[in-house]
Amino acid sequence: MExxxxxxxxxxxxxxIIWIIGTILIIxxxxxxxxxxxxxxxxKSNTTVVLANSGDSSYSQTxxxxxQNLVPTYSEMVKSRKVLSQVINNLDLDYTVEELTPAIxxxxxxxxxxxxxxxxxxxAKVARDIANEIADVFTEEVKQYYNLDNVxxxxxxxxxxxxxxxxxxxxxxxxxxxxLILSCGVIFIIYYFDTTIxxxxxxxxxxxLTILGVVPEEGRRR
Numbered sequence: 771m772e773x774x775x776x777x778x779x780x781x782x783x784x785x786x787i788i789w790i791i792g793t794i795l796i797i798x799x800x801x802x803x804x805x806x807x808x809x810x811x812x813x814k815s816n817t818t819v820v821l822a823n824s825g826d827s828s829y830s831q832t833x834x835x836x837x838q839n840l841v842p843t844y845s846e847m848v849k850s851r852k853v854l855s856q857v858i859n860n861l862d863l864d865y866t867v868e869e870l871t872p873a874i875x876x877x878x879x880x881x882x883x884x885x886x887x888x889x890x891x892x893x894a895k896v897a898r899d900i901a902n903e904i905a906d907v908f909t910e911e912v913k914q915y916y917n918l919d920n921v922x923x924x925x926x927x928x929x930x931x932x933x934x935x936x937x938x939x940x941x942x943x944x945x946x947x948x949x950l951i952l953s954c955g956v957i958f959i960i961y962y963f964d965t966t967i968x969x970x971x972x973x974x975x976x977x978x979l980t981i982l983g984v985v986p987e988e989g990r991r992r
Contacts, residue, residue: 782961789957794949801945802938811933813894817901818924819909821883841878844921845885848876848908857903863896874904884924894929901927 783790821841847853854867854874863870875888887904891897902923909921 779961783957786957790953793953794946797949798942798945805936805941809936810892812890812892812935813897813930814888814890814934815897815901815927815930816886816888817905817927818884818886819905819921820924821920841883841885845876845878847911848887848904849874853907853911856907857900861899861903898927898929
């Protein structure tokens with residue numbers, strides 16, 4: 771196997787730096803075009819509600835235990851057809867309950883009385899409005915069904931500025947890395963299979979000939 775001169779390889783890569791940069795730029799552009807075409811930006815807003823009897827100064831450990839036990843039930847109520855239908859009507863949304871349900875996530879914070887409601891949508895404002903409306907409708911439903919006033923909004927949803935499913939910085943770093951690896955790989959293959967003589971040292975080493983003189987390269991005159 772032919773030995774590879776590291777310094778010669780580095781010089782060869784240096785001579786191809788414009789080609790490397792061009793390849794990286796092409797990969798970055800193509801990657802971003804692919805992202806724009808194939809991925810729809812989605813924005814996620816969340817609101818939290820807390821289970822606590824409002825105005826009750828004698829909030830006991832028993833009430834705390836009852837509220838914690840109600841968290842799973844309340845979490846299911848949030849995504850119930852009745853609640854979501856009311857939200858759709860109130861906001862005049864162009865969604866069916868079946869279409870809206872997958873966009874809603876409900877979770878409870880461990881060992882607390884807090885329920886987190888998340889809504890994702892391609893429109894950041896719509897996602898915020900749906901999350902806040904769900905919390906309001908859900909609170910009213912609890913009052914109606916359980917005759918309890920133990921649900922309050924802890925943090926209202928806000929408009930998110932950045933989509934959660936697209937990270938441009940991370941994606942572009944990946945595209946740059948792919949472009950660098952691809953371009954360097956191709957250049958190395960070209961170098962490895964290039965049998966042309968690149969220096970006087972190579973002539974002496976490979977052909978065993980002594981160089982008596984070198985004719986300098988002169989730029990083409992007009």
